[in-house]
Amino acid sequence: MASACGNNESAATSDSAMNADNSTMADNNTMNDTSAMAADAPAMNMASDTATAPHATDEEFMKSAAHSDQNEIQLSKLVLEKGVTGMAKDHANQMVTDHTKSTTDLKAIAQKKNVTLPTDMDAAHKAIATTMGKLSGKDLETQYMQQMVLDHQKTLNTMQAHDKMTQDADLKGFISKTSPVVQSHLTMFKQHAGGAM
Incomplete structure (x- = not known):
């Protein structure tokens, strides 16, 4: 017991x-x-960087779109001048061609509405260009590809958001014509930058 x-x-x-x-x-x-x-919080914060609210006015949207074009054109010209090769070179040349065309289309709409568009990169991308200017080779290519993914995702989000709020037929037409091109760029850069992201 x-x-x-x-x-x-x-x-x-x-x-x-x-x-x-x-x-x-x-x-x-x-x-x-x-x-x-x-x-996980930093990753969530990074993801939210590409989430964009619609612009309050059509003029703000047009100026933002013009900056986006210049960001892609000038960063692409920078990496071309620094001698990127292969797919990075091909993609950069395509960015210059496609975003120059987008700029031309947007200018025509802006002129009708007496809106003066910016002709340079925004302040953030000027700083990015300075950083990229110090890189070369694979480091430059990786940085460029990753930046293009971020930029195109943000641009696409902005277009889709503004399309839902604007009543302007010209801008709706511009978004309808341009957003598939932006989407194709995004897909292309994601495929190329996949290993570096």
């Missing part, structure tokens, strides 16, 4: 220890989950 009672006490003690261990494991799991969520 004493032995049996002793065993029962030992079992009770073991049960208490197991419960304590389980509680500790649960706390650890909670901490791990919290840590994982915290680790």
Whole structure:
């Protein structure tokens, strides 16, 4: 009997220890989950960088679109001047051609509406150009490809958002014509930059 009672006490003690261990494991799991969520936070913030609210006015949209064209044209010219080769060179040449065409189409609409469009990169991309200007070879190609993915995703988001709010037939036509081209660029750069992203 004493032995049996002793065993029962030992079992009770073991049960208490197991419960304590389980509680500790649960706390650890909670901490791990919290840590994982915290680790994911930067990635979520990066993803939100490409989420764009529609512009309040058609004029703001046109100026933003003009900046987008100049960003792609001038960054592409920069990497061409620095001697990128292969697919990067082909893609950069295509960016210059396609975004120059987009600029021409947008200028025609802007002139009808007496809107003066910017003819240079925005401040953020001037800084990016300075950074890229210090790179060469594979590093330059990787940076260029990754930037093109980010830029084209943001441009596509902006176009889709503004298309839902604008009542301007000219801009709706421009978006309808241009957004498939932007989407094709995005797909192309994602395929090329896949290993570097």
